[in-house]
Amino acid sequence: MITVEKLSKHFGEVNAVDGISFEVVEHENLILLGTSGCGKTTTLKMINRLIEPSSGMITIDGKNIHDQSPELLRRGIGYVLQNNGLFPHYTVAENIAIVPQLLKWDSKRIEKRIAELIDKLHLSPDQLKVYPNELSGGQQQRVGLARALVADPPVLLMDEPFGALDNITRSKIHAEFKALDELKRKTIIMVTHDVQEAFELGDRICLMDKGKIIQIGTPAELLFKPANDFVSSFLKEQRLQLEFRAIRIKDIWNLLPHTKEITEVVSLSANMDIWSGLEKFKYHQADHLNITHGKETRAIGFEQLITAFYKYQSSRAHE
Template sequence: MIRVQNLSKHFGMVKAVDNISFKVEAHENLILLGTSGCGKTTTLKMINRLIEPSAGNIFIDGKNVFEQSPEILRRGIGYVLQNNGLFPHYTVAENIAIVPQLLKWDKKRTEKRVSELLEKLHLSKDHLNAYPNELSGGQQQRIGLARALVADPAVLLMDEPFGALDNVTRSKIHAEFKALDELKRKTIIMVTHDVQEAFELGDHICLMDQGKIVQNGTPSELLFKPKNSFVKGFLQEQRLQLEFKTIRLYDVWNWIAPASAISKVSGLSADTDFWSGLEHFKFNDAETINITHKETAEIRSASFEQLMAAFYQYKKQQTHE
């Protein structure tokens, strides 16, 4: 869906982005991850031509973005900013309706789509006539997301969209983000410097440093098959928690025993991440959990100790491969 070829951006002698290439498949979420100044936001802004590159090409759905006018290009791409980018003197309704007005939608169609998005994003219609400064940070960010989604673009670009939120609000919005059907149909590139966020939300991660992509891979590949010492060191401080959130229960399936008898304890899908599996013991005061394989419907059962033993067996296998 998106293909970036040999993309560079130089500001004088500074190589902000230095000859990078990557691709994003349809309906994937690619994360550009790295410290401040690594080139990730510059890369994002070149995709919708807010910044013109020094060299290279970008294709969206097979079309070269430089063969379109920037205005037409941007109408087909949703864009979410860190500080939501809402116009302070526009109401919520007016902010969301900006792109539909540019596309000359009639009023009824716009109102229907806005209403639909408010419901999906857990916002009340009472907010429509409010101004951004009357809303909480989380509400403002949801409105910014609604504005980016309103014309149903195939591509969504997100520049540290949750960076200004407190940890509790961010965690809640992360859960909503993963569950929202609107986003499952999008091809997304998201910029973040938050390692946990990248691993929680990304299908693939491009880890950048000094304008270059150091490694491009799945969260699991970055954790268990780091390309070099930079990748290993970048993730080291949060490694255990990242492993818990990256590994799924089906990854440790072979080290969990079949359930001898199906107890009445609530079960989990094998697609559940390992962290959520551990939390299940804490919040449900359960001695064992049942895990159901989505494809075969087979059920296996594990105690906390058995689940942790399976986790370390899986890690051992990954280390030796």
């Protein structure tokens, strides 16, 4: 869906982005991760031409982004900012309706689409009439996401979208983000400097430093097959929790006991990561939970899940 080839951006003597190339497949969520100044936000802004590249090429769905005006390009790309970027003197409804109005949608179509989105994003119809400063930070971020999604663009760019939220609100929005069907149909590039967020939300992670791509791969690939010492060092402090995020229950399925499922017990999918699975035990206050992988369901306890995880971790360390 998105191809970036030999992309560079120079500000005077500074190489903010230095000849990077990558691809993002349709419906994938690629995370641009790195410390401040590594070039990730500059890269994102070049994709919707908020910043023009010094050299290189970007195509979206096979079309060079420079073959159309920046204004038309941006109407087909959703864009979400850290501080939501809402217009303070527009109501919530007016903020969400900006792009559909530019696309000359009729009012009934706009109203129907807004109503559909606010329901999915857990906002109240009463909040459509208020102004952004009357909402909480989490609610403002949901409005910003609704505005980016309202015209149903195939591509969504997100620049530190949850960075201004407190940890509790951010955790809740992360869960909503992963569950939202609207986002499963999008090709997403998200910028963050939060390693945990990258591992929780990304299908693949593009780790950058000093304008260059150091490694691009799945969370598990970065953890267990680091390209160099920089990657290992970057992840070192949070490694254990990142492994809980990167490893899914299906990855350790063969290490779990072959127990029969228990009726009247909550069932989980083996596609869930280990961390989320362990949190389910706490939430449901259960000794065992049913876990389904393909056609098989097993009743697994907290300790059994932890034990299988450490066995898997040990086997990867010796590969």
